Amino acid sequence: MSALLKESRNETDIKPGQRLCSIKQAAVILGRSPWTVAEMVRSGRLPYIPDGKRRFLDIHDLNDWIEKSKRRDLD
Numbered sequence: 001m002s003a004l005l006k007e008s009r010n011e012t013d014i015k016p017g018q019r020l021c022s023i024k025q026a027a028v029i030l031g032r033s034p035w036t037v038a039e040m041v042r043s044g045r046l047p048y049i050p051d052g053k054r055r056f057l058d059i060h061d062l063n064d065w066i067e068k069s070k071r072r073d074l075d
Contacts, residue, residue, distance in 0.1 A: 020049060020056040029062050 012028045014021060023041065027034040040046045041055060046065060048055040 014059075019059055021059055021062075023055060023057065026057045026062055029059070030066070 011022070012025050014025055014029070021029070023037050024034050026046075027037045030037060032040075037046070037057075041048050041057070046057060047061050048057050050056075
C-alpha cells in the first residue's frame with residue numbers, strides 16, 4: 001500500500017468543511033491526548049453528539065472552548 005493511500009486513511013485527518021469530529025480528531029485539534037478529551041466530555045466541559053456508542057464533537061464547540069480558555073497575564 002502506498003504512503004499516500006495510508007495517509008489518506010488516517011483517522012485523525014479533518015476534511016475541509018467537516019463539522020463533526022471524533023474524540024481522536026478533537027485531541028489533535030486541541031493538542032491533548034484522546035484520554036484527556038474523553039475526560040473533558042465525560043465531565044461536561046465539552047458537549048458532544050451521541051451516535052450509538054460513538055461520541056462526536058462539533059468543531060465550533062472546540063473553537064468556542066479554545067476562545068473561552070484563553071488567558072492574558074497582566075505583568
